[in-house]
Amino acid sequence: MSKLKIAVQKSGRLHEDSMKLLKDVGISIDNGRDQLKASAKNFPIEVFYLRNGDIPQYLRDGVVDAAIIGENILFEKGNDIPITEKLGFSNCKVSLAVPKSSTYKSIQDLQGKRIATSYPNTVNQYLIKNKIEAQLHIINGSVEIAPNIGLADAIVDIVSSGSTLFKNNLKEVEVLLQSEAVLAVSPLISKENLEILNKLKFRFQSVLKGRQSKYVLLNAPNDRIQDIINILPGMKSPTVLPLAETGWSSLHSVINKNDFWHIIDELKLQGAQGILVCPIENMVI
Template sequence: MGQVVRIAIQKSGRLSEKSLEIIKNCGIKFGSDSRVLKEEASNFPLEFLYVRDDDIPSYVRDGVADIGIVGRNEFDEQAIDLEVIRDLGFAKCRLSIAVPNDFSYQGLASLEGKRIATSYPHILEGILSEKGIKATFVQVSGSVEVTPAIGLADVICDLVSTGATLAMNGLREVEKIYTSTAVMIGRKKMGNDEKAAILSRLLLRIDAVMRAASYKYVIFNLPEEHLDQVAGIVGGMKSPTVTRLMEKGWLSVQTVVAEDLFWDVFEQLKALGAQGILVTPIEKMTE
């Protein structure tokens, strides 16, 4: 039996769902029974461990898993000497300072000497120490929002999504201090050439899936006299693919456009007479 790479993934939740989705999009087949804590892919040398997210960095450090997918916030807070192999870009969240509604906040300096409740004291201390600010950290693992109301803390530092929970507890978000996304982590040396080769194959697939998600495939008809202008707008992997239509003076143009530029490009194409603009997602893509 050959080597397999063992990956630790959160056993449930949004991070787990997105992690498994990107692996499925790599063409890797595995079961979907949430009660299973360990399983192997059927068509790729990859074994899954489904565990608590805060255990993932230590599992990788100790060699229980070869790699793991975890929120950067969890990775940075534990400060374990591992490598970020890829920033996967999903599961975005922010770590913010929130204060009671009657607290006069004038920037991070307002935290000097205050008691701050947080689940991320290591990250917070690093940020405040860079500014020369000293505070007392009250470490809590859950329900951070309630601590000012019961007198445990003056302000809080917590992950925020909509801010609704803060408002329910008489707090308001005043400053974002840190952002997090999902990252793939591993030891700085895999220590096994066969496993390193498997990881390279996996990363090749993941990179293709991630790149594809950032682009759209666009096809449209265009008056021939505007081709040079359009080529300067859309570019493409190398240059647009152009085909003549039966109707004289018209071309069909195919190209790839970055997702974040698409609507600007769309408006410019319309202004140059483009018609029948068809936009489709891309499954996989390499340079």
């Protein structure tokens, strides 16, 4: 039986988030310490643990069929590789930073300056777009130290919380790229393995939709039901069930977690009581 070969980052935050997603979709990975490859017990899949920067070439060559990878890596090293699903976690950005003492006002201030980065292709595209000529110093790791030792006037690197920039006396001044984890697919994937990938993608979509949603149960007077239904978007329409107490009903629906408090406030104004909010593990549409 054919197995889908999927790559994930060998270590780091993206690795942890990727393995959690696989676990949440019911895939049990039997991997021992320091293994570079592991098979699932209950799904036709093999997981390859690779260096993030190597994954685009493995996809391009068909060594792996798919990968959970940062969008920023594909932009830098694999913009010819198709993305089949955005996964909504491991969010970060590729940003330009300068010393806090800098009088930086606009991108034009980079003209003729030195920029240290691990993302030369991304930076070059940005400079060309803005018609700026600058000198690049390509550094793998510890890019933030470059201005402090006089190697560069600015840096371009991954920014998550911004704490690393703060510690190195730098300030973020431009965002070149917003990034999140994505599911990328090899252009050489077989038809059989593409079918397996589509099954995996369906599971991913169900879990990710559940993560973004909350299940809401509430009690409401019957004369306010329509007003409350207008507030609750639901998947199609809320479920309405009569309560033992005359004139009251129970409503069940799904809301987006980002709209949670705003919707709860509106429900209370419309007379909703006993509002119960539950997490959703999976949401199959």
